[in-house]
Amino acid sequence: MENIKKRKASATEGLDRVDGRLKVTGKAKYSAEYNTKGLVYGVLAGSTITSGTIKTIDAKAAENAPGVLAVYTYLNSPKIPGYQDPPTQPKGPFRIFDDNKIYFNGQPVALVVADTFERAQYAATLIKVAYDKASFQTDLKSNISAGVSPRNGKDYVKGQEDAYKTAPVKIEQEYILPTDVHNPMELHTIIANWDGDDKLTVWDKTQGVLGTQRSIAQAFKLDPKNVHVISPFVGGAFGAALRTWQHEIAAVMAAKALKKPVKLVLSRAEMFTAVGYRPYTWQKMGLGATPDGKLVGITHEASGQTSMYEDFTEGTVNISQLMYACPNVNTRYRLVSLNVNTPTPMRGPGEATGAIALECGMDELAYALNMDPIDLRVVNHADTDPQTGKPYSSKFLKDAYQLGADAIGWKNRNRKPASVTENGWLVGYGMGTGMFGAYRGAATVLARLLADGTLDLETAVTDIGPGTGTAMTNIASEVMGVAADKISVKIGDSALPPSPTQGGSSVTSTVGSAVNDACVQLKEKLKELSGTAEGGNLSYAQILQAHNLPQLEVTVTSKSSPEAAKYAMYSWSVHFMKVLVHPTTGVVKVDKAVSVADCGTIVSPKTARSQIIGGTIMGTGMGLMEEAVIDHRYGRLVNNDFANYHVPIQADIPQLEALFVNKPDPYINPMGAKGMGEIATIGVAAALANAVFNATGKRVRDLPITPDKLI
Amino acid sequence: MKQFQYTKATSPQGVLEAISKPGTKIIAGGTNLVDHMKHGLIAPDKLVDINHLPLKGITPTKSGLHIGTLALNSVVSENALVLQKQPLLSMALKAGASPQLRNMATVGGNIMQRTRCTYFYDTIMPCNKREPGTGCGAMEGYNRMHAIFGASGQCIAVHPSDMCVALAALDAQVIITGKKGEKRMPFTDFHRLPDDHPELDNHLAKDEMILGVEIPDNNFAKNSYYLKVRDRQSYAFALVSVAVGLDLSGGTIRSARLAMGGVAHKPWRLFEAEKFLAGKTATEDNFKQAAQLAMQGAKAYEYNAFKLKLAPAAITEALKHASGIV
Structure with missing residues (x-):
């Protein structure tokens, strides 16, 4: 390891964020801030039941409320042209105001447009909807047996199925990750402004202006060239703005019908039901090894939730096919349709969830083997891609383990759980690996x-x-x-x-x-x-x-060049955590965190460091506090605000260290740079859970690790 | 929200006149009231703004410390007299909410704040506190944050304040004005248990207002501690919190004051534990015994059973901190 140049991005290294000053001085103009002349305001009203049909809608009071221009429901909304074609698939995206069916609690049933935001908001409370309620399911845990293989999805088998069971040393455990919600600071927003019947401009919170252009053009049967999408600044998204959502279609529809620019900003509560989330997922991990730690078999099962109307799949189990050299690997992935809105990719989609099972499982196996968790990973290091046998374009994961271990002080870790205290707090160290495909x-x-x-x-x-x-x-x-x-x-x-x-x-x-x-x-x-x-x-x-x-x-x-296809291309991360756990109150404090990324050349050190830090914080939320809770008697969320859905705040986060291997990938692109957005989060939650085990001897397998689970 | 009228009060007398009319609410910092209006829990016709009244002072009295109802939480928490005489109050205040909220929130508003039970906040859900007779959504629902003491078959909500837990422990008095003039009420009697009227949080009559609180002088300053156990390190309501004031002489406890937050419909004073500790030596073993005494009568629900273990652990831990054993 001597020849590795340790490159630590310091605050003085590299360019400042070019738009940083604009952002911190409020001069960066976000989508909601384009106050076009004649702007009117849309507010959605959501279903209060979880499944069934709308019987009647009484919108009179809302229509007669001061300043109200229109109330749109499935009864009177202009038809969305693109919705009129017969569907090509049995399931698909939710179509707003298309019929009277209710698929999930909070589903938009009306859009009120008024001359001010406040008036629209008030009028939305006056709409009376009567429903025929139907039975529903919102709890994945009690519906795991109802899971089905996703369309075209086959179980993955390499070598022998369930071979871990025959290994001399094995673990078999189940893990739960509840629903996590992206919750970027900036609420989802659209301003739609038509110029005649076939042309419009939208200011939109989106991760892709061309994707939004395509979706709106399809929905309204327009030439994409006539849909101008502007999104110069986005206040975080994490996947929630990857697709065009129904509030955007509704705003465009209303703007067209009213011939006025319409602004629609989701509320924080609507951010939980209108723009996707990381799905509640059950996982089972079986790992078997020889006494010297060589993996014999990996079996990874996962069941994730999706909506009744649309299948959302993600690569939850793929990480187990890709991470370690192992002769026998099999994975099973199932979808459970529930009366919830459709999930959507959230930073490290699938992999971040899968890494909890794989990397906690590896830690449990290391304990079963009485082996250092890093040694176990090095023993099973994949020198070529386990799925395809292709060589890697570049991989310096072993260097990353070493860099991180040195920085966190891994040598101070006592393998025996609950054996070290500092000022009355139990001390624990843990680590977790992340990987994600590197694309161009x-x-x-x-x-x-x-x-x-x-x-x-x-x-x-x-x-x-x-x-x-x-x-x-x-x-x-x-x-x-x-x-x-x-x-x-x-x-x-x-x-x-x-x-x-x-x-x-x-x-x-x-x-x-x-x-x-x-x-x-x-x-x-x-x-x-x-x-x-x-x-x-x-x-x-x-x-x-x-x-x-x-x-x-x-x-x-x-x-990308055809040459690149000869290689397996991935970015890797290793996250190290030192935690303090209070022995009687169960409070967990992150004392130190070190994240190491092996993602090729770092082209922008300062923003790269910020990105790793942000991803580690998101993973900390996943591990220690984030959980969207549904009361399954009602199928309705009970903590859909920032007071009750906890994301980490400053006091939860110590000084985080972001380290980079910073060695170029010679094949992926001219810079030698690979992605780091996802790997910043993948593996963090597992590192925390492993550190908490090391501190306490308690293995919490249903995240988040809140104090009640440790006393 | 519904349109409403807004007026500025010029005197406490003017406030009393205004609130004698139905549909009128007092607004101070607004950190809780405005939430209620936005969520549609209440829809007042008129707000009386009292922020301009001269009720912000923090002044020593003959035998205590008077804090005006409009003193800001942030100001109280940093006030030199408070830090010197009643550090427990400062600690509790700093454990509450966020700096931004503490910069707006007043002492009177903090006392008057309502539960954060999510069933209370969601007008779609049943809630006897919000709408008597509709049932309690939390009783058989997601009740992780809910009461283990003093709940009724009608309501298992908890009072959310940290400041109030300290004031309850410190034997504070609430100074109230009404049509019949001024009166004082022990802080521990101010808030109610839910019983059959969970819609009522406290004993303040509809035509009365709080002028301030007074904390009697004590010998707890050196041995005070506020421990708040929560899901994150700031801006989270207490799973359980404990306020401790000890009058220690050598290793002996001359007298003790203890109250808990996050466990009941009101700040929960631990009289039995206090009685037990008086005259005892400050040892972990005595603290554990006191904590066990404090737990008598506790009752948990599906998701908050952990509080039966967490509460005594937190009491013991807080006592250790207050006495300097930690």
Whole structure:
């Protein structure tokens, strides 16, 4: 390990977030802040039952309330053109105001539009809906037997099924992760403004302006070019804004019917039922090994919840197929349809849930073997991709274990649980590994050099928080040799050159490559113009001036090469936790956290560090406090606000250390950079649960680990 | 929310006149009242803003400390006299809510705040406190945060305040004004148990208002502690909290004051435990015995049985901190 250059992103290293000042001074304009002339306000009313049909709707009082322009329900809402085609699948996205069926509690049954937000909100409380109630199920735990294989989903078997049972040392345990909700600070928002019958502009909270453009164009049967989607700043999303939701369709519908711009901002309570969540998931993990720790078999089962109207699947069990070298691996994944809204990917979708079972399971196995948990992982390290046998494009996971172990002080860990105290608190150390596919899609970037030597970069991608604009600036600055403060980035607009939705930890790889390639081309053009290989001693500005050019512009599309398909590409993380647990009150405090990412070259150290820290905090919430609770007698959430749904606050978070292996991946893209958004969270909750076990000897397998579970 | 009228009060007398009319509510910091209005729990016709009344003072009296009803929670928690004479109150205040809320919330408003039972807050759910006769959603529902002492067949909600737990322990008095003039009520008598009228949180009549509280001088300053066990380190209501004031001489407890939060419809004073501790030495064993005495009559529901273990553990822990054993 001596030759690893330990690279710690410090606050002084790398570019500041290019839009940081705008954000902290309130000058960054978010979707809800485009107060178009004549703006009117929409507020949804939700179902108070969980399953059944609407019998009658009395909207008179609401319609007659001051300032109300319209009340839309399934009875009077203009038909959404795209909903009129016969469905191609038996199940699909929920269609707002399409019929009188109720699938889940909180399902929108009416949209009130008024001249002020407050008036719309008040009028929404005046709508009286009578229902025929039907029976319902909202509890996954009591419906596991009702699980079915998802469409086209086959159980995965490599070698022998359930081989772990034959191993000399084995563990078999069940784990529960309750529903976690994305809850970004910025509420989901849309402003829809039509220009005639076939053209509109929307300011939208979205992770992909082109995805939203496509969805709205489909729903309203428009030419996508006529749907202009603008989303320059997004206040966090974590997956909740990956798709176009029904409140967006409703707002566009109302704006068209009223011929007025309509703004619709979800309430915090609606954020729990209108924009997806990480599904409640039951898992069972069987691990078997030889006495020296070599894995004999892995069997991973999972049942996740979905809605009655749509199947949502995620790769919960995939991580067990991919993480370790093991001759026998089998996984089973089932979906349980319940009277809930459809889940949606949430940071580290599937993998973050699966890693709880796999990485807690590995810790339990390490105890059964009386082995160090890191040693167990190193013994079973996969040198090639266990699924395909392909070589990895790059993998420095062993280095990551070492970096993290050194930083957390792993040598101070006493293997025997509940054996160390500090000031009356039990001390425990735990770790968990994360991995996620490293992707590169296609993106187009326009790079424009102006006569004053400044550089513009333009592409449609949104920045949901990781610092996409900053990473783009870093890459361009490095390739072009132009100072960062001479570079401006324009993103978050469907009128700009196409780039993909921000998601799947792929944007720096995808868009960054296009920035790189555009800058390389621009540089070549400049070389041609200057007539010398290196442009002589002329600056870019001088070259343009010499040719009397006001600007020089290239638009470049960049995508993965076929060569890349020869390799298995993944990012890895290792999370280390030192926790303190109070022996009699069960309070858990994170004393120190170290997260190490092996995700290729770090192109933007400062924002990379922020991203790892953010992901670790999200994982801490998952491990210690987040849980959306439904009262199954009513099928209704009982903690859908920030007072009762706990996310970590400052006091819960110690100084977090983010470390990077920072070695390039030679195959994925020109920067050698792989994604880190998902791996920042995957494995954190397991590390916490393992640390709590080390501290207390108590294995909490149903998250979150709240004080009541430890006394 | 429903449109309402707003007026500024110019005197306590004016407030009393205003609230004698039905549909009128007092607003101070508004940190709880406005939530109630937004959630549709109440829809007052008129709000009387009392923020401008001269009731913010924190002043020593002959035998105690007077705190005006409009003193902000943040101000009280940092006040030099409070820190010197009644540090327990400061500790409890700082354990409550968030800095932003404490900057708005007043002492009177804190006393008057209502339960955070989620069934009370959701107008779709049954709740005898919000709408008498509809039933208790929590009794057989998600009752993790609910009472283990003094509940009734009508309501198992808990009072959410931290400040009130300290004031109950410190033998504070509530100073009240009404049409018949001023009166004082022991803090421990101010809040009610739910009995058959869970809609009533306390004994303040509809036409009365709180002017302030007074805490009698005591010898607890050196050995006070407020322990709050919660699901996260800040901005979370207590699973269980314990306020302790000990008058210690050498290793002997001359007198003790103990109250708990998160366990009952009112701040729950632990008189039996106090009696037991008086005259005893400050040892962990005595603390554990006191904690067991405090648990007499406790009753749990499906999701809050952990409080039967957590509460005595928290009492013992708080006593250890207060006495300096930890």
